[in-house]
Amino acid sequence: MMINLGLPQLHTVTDALRDLEKNPQGVLATAIQEGIHR
Numbered sequence: 001m002m003i004n005l006g007l008p009q010l011h012t013v014t015d016a017l018r019d020l021e022k023n024p025q026g027v028l029a030t031a032i033q034e035g036i037h038r
Helices: 013-022 024-037
Strands: none
Touching: 013 024
């Protein structure tokens, strides 16, 4: 899994992983959207 530390909404890797555990599809969808719009 790749985490883009440049995303402003990801404050820390720990927060990112916590969100990923809670809502993996939502986090992946957000990451895909961010990737498309860059």
